[in-house]
Amino acid sequence: xxxxxxxxxxxxxxxxxxEIVEExxxxxxxxxxxxxxxxxxxxxxxxxxxxxxxxxxxxxxxxDIFENAFQELKPILEKSNVxxxxxxxxxxxxxxxxxxxxxxxxxxxxLTASGFSVNDLGVDVQPEKFVEAVKNSDTKIxxxxxxxxxxxxxxxxxxxxxxxxxxxxxxxxxxxxxxFSEEIANKLGVDxxxxxxxxxVRICQKFLK
Amino acid sequence: xxxxxxxxxxxxxxxxxxxxxxxxxxxRVPFTPAFHCAQARLxxxxxxxxxxxxxxxxxxxxxxxxxxxGFDIYSGCSPILxxxxxxxxxxSQIYFDxxxxxxxIPEQMHEREIMKREDYDxxxxxxxTPFKRRPELQREFGKMIxxxxxxxxxxxxxxxxxxxxxxxxxxxxxxMISFLRSFNKFLTDIIEIPEKVVKACEATExxxxxxxxxxxxxxxxxxxxxxxxxxxxxxxxxxxSPKKFDLFWPHIKRIxxxxxxxxxxVQYHIxxxxxxxxxxxxxxxxxxxxxxxxLTDIFKAKEILGDRxxxxxxxxxxxxxxxxxKEVEDYCKKQIEGCMEGGGYMLGSACVLPDEIPxxxxxxxxxxxxxxxxxxx
Numbered sequence: 167x168x169x170x171x172x173x174x175x176x177x178x179x180x181x182x183x184x185e186i187v188e189e190x191x192x193x194x195x196x197x198x199x200x201x202x203x204x205x206x207x208x209x210x211x212x213x214x215x216x217x218x219x220x221x222x223x224x225x226x227x228x229x230d231i232f233e234n235a236f237q238e239l240k241p242i243l244e245k246s247n248v249x250x251x252x253x254x255x256x257x258x259x260x261x262x263x264x265x266x267x268x269x270x271x272x273x274x275x276x277l278t279a280s281g282f283s284v285n286d287l288g289v290d291v292q293p294e295k296f297v298e299a300v301k302n303s304d305t306k307i308x309x310x311x312x313x314x315x316x317x318x319x320x321x322x323x324x325x326x327x328x329x330x331x332x333x334x335x336x337x338x339x340x341x342x343x344x345x346f347s348e349e350i351a352n353k354l355g356v357d358x359x360x361x362x363x364x365x366x367v368r369i370c371q372k373f374l375k
Numbered sequence: 376x377x378x379x380x381x382x383x384x385x386x387x388x389x390x391x392x393x394x395x396x397x398x399x400x401x402x403r404v405p406f407t408p409a410f411h412c413a414q415a416r417l418x419x420x421x422x423x424x425x426x427x428x429x430x431x432x433x434x435x436x437x438x439x440x441x442x443x444x445g446f447d448i449y450s451g452c453s454p455i456l457x458x459x460x461x462x463x464x465x466x467s468q469i470y471f472d473x474x475x476x477x478x479x480i481p482e483q484m485h486e487r488e489i490m491k492r493e494d495y496d497x498x499x500x501x502x503x504t505p506f507k508r509r510p511e512l513q514r515e516f517g518k519m520i521x522x523x524x525x526x527x528x529x530x531x532x533x534x535x536x537x538x539x540x541x542x543x544x545x546x547x548x549x550x551m552i553s554f555l556r557s558f559n560k561f562l563t564d565i566i567e568i569p570e571k572v573v574k575a576c577e578a579t580e581x582x583x584x585x586x587x588x589x590x591x592x593x594x595x596x597x598x599x600x601x602x603x604x605x606x607x608x609x610x611x612x613x614x615x616s617p618k619k620f621d622l623f624w625p626h627i628k629r630i631x632x633x634x635x636x637x638x639x640x641v642q643y644h645i646x647x648x649x650x651x652x653x654x655x656x657x658x659x660x661x662x663x664x665x666x667x668x669x670l671t672d673i674f675k676a677k678e679i680l681g682d683r684x685x686x687x688x689x690x691x692x693x694x695x696x697x698x699x700x701k702e703v704e705d706y707c708k709k710q711i712e713g714c715m716e717g718g719g720y721m722l723g724s725a726c727v728l729p730d731e732i733p734x735x736x737x738x739x740x741x742x743x744x745x746x747x748x749x750x751x752x
Contacts, residue, residue: 178566222614223562230563265474265483268558275559314481315696315729347693362613 168203175207176214178224180231183207187235197239198250201281204232208279212364222272225363229275236278252283254374257299258309259287260343261320266313269343273309276363282370293323300333307373308337309366310356312345321354338373342366379444383749387536388447393600396640396685397662398719404711404748405447406741407687409540409667411454411727412481414439417734423476429453429522437531442734443741447721449532450540456523457544458482459516462586463503463579464546465554469512470503481730490555492564495571498552499578506555541604541642543590545583547630548576549623553609561609565619576626584633591637602665603639605630611647613670620652628658635663642667646726653679669725677714686714687723690740696729700739707743715748722748 168190174182183204190200211228214220243250256277260270267289274284285303287295300308310321321341328334341351342360351359357373360366385402386394394401415425418435425432432453440446457466458473465471465484472485489506490498497505532539552575553561564572587603595601610623634641641664643656648670656664661683666676668688676686694706707722714720722744728737 180567221612221616221619223565223616223619226559227563227566230559263480265485268486272559314483315692316479316481316731318697345693347691350693350697353697 167206168200171200171203172207172210175204175228175231176210178211178227178231180234183231183235184238187238191238191242197242197246200239201236201250204235205279205281208232208276212276212280212367215362215364222362225276226272229272229279232279233275250283251281253281254307254370255283255285255303255305256307256309256370257285257287257296257303257305257337258311259291259296260289260311261296261317261324262290262292263320264312264314264317264345265289266311266343269313270309270311273311273342273360273363273366276367277370280367280371282367293320293327296324297327297331297333300328300337301331306337307370308339309360309370310339310341311343312341313343315345317345318350318354321356325355340366340369340373381444381745388445389536389538389600391447392538392721395718395721396600396665398681398683398685398717400715400718400750403750404715404744405721406744406748407448407450407540407721407723408446408737408740409450409724409727410436410439412476412730413728413732413737414452416479416731417442417737421476422479422481422730426453426455426476426482429455429519430526433526433528443737445535445537446741447537448540449528449537450727452526456516456519459512459519461510461513461516462589463551463583464544465550469507469509470551471554472508479730484554486554486557488557488560490552492556492560492568495568495575498555498575502579502582503551503555538600539602541602541644542594543587543601543634543639544604544606545587545630545634547605547607547610547623547626548579548583549626550607550609551579551583552576558609562614565615565622569619569622573622576623580626580629584630587633587637591639595638601639602642603634603637604642604644604667605634606644606646608646608669611645611649611670612651613648617651620655624655627655631659631664635659640665644726645669645671648672650675656680656684659683667723667726673710674713677720681714681717681719685719685721687721688725690723691725692729695724695732695736695740698736700733700735703736703739704743707740708747711743711747715750718750 171186208228215225260267274286277284339356340358340360341356346359348359358369360369391401391405395405412422412425414435415422418438436452458468460467473482475482610620631641644667646669650672653676665685673689
């Protein structure tokens with residue numbers, strides 16, 4: 167493991183991260199290994215966040231640096247045909263009636279940096295689209311985001327439709343965003359409420375154990 | 376029609392709110408919900424109709440007051456004006472990309488990176504003017520002002536002796552920059568180039584203060600208690616550390632002092648959570664600042680600021696919009712009992728009431744102040 171890279175990521179030192187990534191590329195290191203080290207750094211950022219030493223700003227910056235480094239590695243990954251080992255697949259989107267995507271994008275970024283493959287359906291997504299995505303993939307998690315409380319009804323519609331298609335048991339549903347709360351999650355009958363991006367990652371990891 | 380006084384009530388809504396703002400005990404806890412478009416559903420119209428039809432929105436608002444026996448503060452009718460306002464603020468379509476209401480879907484911002492990281496120098500040099508994307512909307516603003524001025528709001532409120540929630544507003548430079556940069560990019564800037572962000576805030580502060588001057592000139596009334604909404608949402612301590620918040624405190628302080636100098640009470644409309652930085656506000660004089668809280672812990676705020684600042688808010692939309700009347704009552708009762716002592720407290724919603732609030736829940740809030748909110752003299 168390149169501890170320097172892990173530490174640079176944990177310290178949010180973008181220039182150093184990119185410099186080490188470049189060095190590792192030049193050395194011919196397996197790109198999937200480099201990604202693992204980056205993810206290890208992101209994991210430390212998450213731990214600092216939980217200890218309240220880091221805040222959302224640091225969490226987002228780590229996701230952004232990861233994305234930056236990933237873009238550097240992308241051409242090599244494509245060339246070398248390396249299949250990244252995904253920790254699991256997640257379908258995510260902002261529900262119908264709501265176009266807010268900040269929260270969703272943060273969660274997507276942190277999940278990606280933590281090794282998940284995320285299928286982002288975008289914003290104002292119709293219930294049918296969520297159901298179709300669940301039906302046509304081997305995803306085990308469905309992440310629903312909303313800021314407007316009126317969008318809670320869209321979650322109800324998605325659940326109804328999943329039940330009608332006999333798909334409800336296929337996926338665990340996690341909701342997040344200002345529209346929701348633990349109580350609303352219980353009332354809706356979803357599997358979890360993610361109170362922040364790090365919480366969402368933890369819940370998704372638990373779902374896949 | 377003046378509002379009918381209930382048994383045990385000895386004050387008009389204005390007197391009640393003024394006492395609470397001065398950190399004195401009124402006859403009872405004022406009930407001061409901030410409406411967005413909830414009046415629409417409560418009177419059977421769509422949010423779209425309420426938003427665009429100014430006279431109808433005022434009629435609907437008056438009807439809601441009749442339905443619920445009035446409130447202790449007036450928070451307005453259609454919120455359309457802010458979306459055409461020619462002053463730099465996050466709601467203005469002149470600067471930002473908004474979709475206005477359609478049917479019962481409210482207005483929503485499409486937040487994107489309007490200002491790039493390399494544009495900080497442009498802001499430092501030229502302020503927010505280069506980011507006016509639709510300046511032609513200023514004409515619409517003028518037309519709307521005329522429509523609003525035709526409503527009989529002033530006489531209606533005078534008759535009932537009710538104050539307006541806010542008569543001027545401002546956002547700190549950092550919020551404007553944050554919305555122009557977009558949330559994630561802005562937070563990354565705070566970590567990676569904090570000095571640049573602060574410099575841009577310093578460079579644009581004056582521009583925002585001049586926008587306040589225009590409002591003070593237009594709306595100041597002699598010998599009236601008036602509030603200026605000072606709203607921020609992006610430097611909350613669930614987003615950034617208190618140490619980073621400290622970078623932006625000088626601007627908040629200077630703007631606060633400017634509002635106070637102009638004889639308006641500062642109403643901090645602070646969205647998200649500021650519990651960890653409440654101590655900062657203890658330096659302002661008693662009765663001159665008040666807080667409309669969203670996620671900030673109101674009980675903690677009472678402990679830290681209760682001797683100088685009136686508090687309201689923190690009743691979440693998940694409870695008022697989606698809870699049962701019993702849940703609403705339980706939540707509000709706990710808050711009233713924990714915050715009413717010594718005055719300086721009003722029952723209100725976190726930010727605005729959810730548009731879909733069921734009538735029974737709004738009634739439960741009002742019933743709660745009538746049941747638990749009287750001060751024993």
